[in-house]
Amino acid sequence: MEKLQYDYESVLVVSSKLGEEGAKKVIDYFKGVIERHATLNSVDDWGKRVLAYEIRKESEGYYVLFNFTSDVDFPAELDRRYKITDGVLRSLIIKKDEKDENGAKSVKLDKTEA
Numbered sequence: 001m002e003k004l005q006y007d008y009e010s011v012l013v014v015s016s017k018l019g020e021e022g023a024k025k026v027i028d029y030f031k032g033v034i035e036r037h038a039t040l041n042s043v044d045d046w047g048k049r050v051l052a053y054e055i056r057k058e059s060e061g062y063y064v065l066f067n068f069t070s071d072v073d074f075p076a077e078l079d080r081r082y083k084i085t086d087g088v089l090r091s092l093i094i095k096k097d098e099k100d101e102n103g104a105k106s107v108k109l110d111k112t113e114a
Contacts (some may be wrong), residue, residue, distance in 0.1 A: 003071045006095050007041070010034075010068070010078065016048060016060040023062040026087050030066070033081060038070030046092040055089045 012030060014023040027045070033042050046063035055061070075093045081089040 005069050005071060007067070007069050008038075008075055008093055009092065010051055010066045010075075010093040011067070012064050012082065012088065013051070013055075013061040014064070015056075015058060015087045015089050016062060017058065018062075018087045020048075022087065026085065027062070027064050029062075029085075030078075030081070033078065034066055034068050034070075037074050037077070038068040041067040041069060043067075051089075058089065061089050075114075 010026070014026050016023070018026065031040065031043060042065075044065040044067075046065065048060055048062050050060055051058065075095070079091065079093055082088050
């Protein structure tokens with residue numbers, strides 16, 4: 001059976017209380033999770049930034065952007081892991097809409113059997 005593959009992007013904000021080493025460990029953990037369950041297209045580490053407003057009495061966080069391709073079930077699992085991991089202040093996962101030259105949305109098919 002063919003599985004639909006979509007492009008996603010996820011922004012993760014990690015607590016600055018963990019320090020640079022701790023934030024790197026959390027980011028590397030999620031990078032590994034995404035690589036095991038999806039195709040990781042790119043990782044853009046934005047570094048430490050000031051938050052627009054305080055989250056859990058913190059005013060700074062480490063930002064990272066992941067671009068990946070996966071089936072429709074994986075983003076829900078990734079979001080669940082974000083929510084239960086200590087040190088994650090905020091996260092966001094969106095499905096990117098890609099349009100072909102005719103303006104129609106394109107969908108990739110993975111021809112592996114389930």
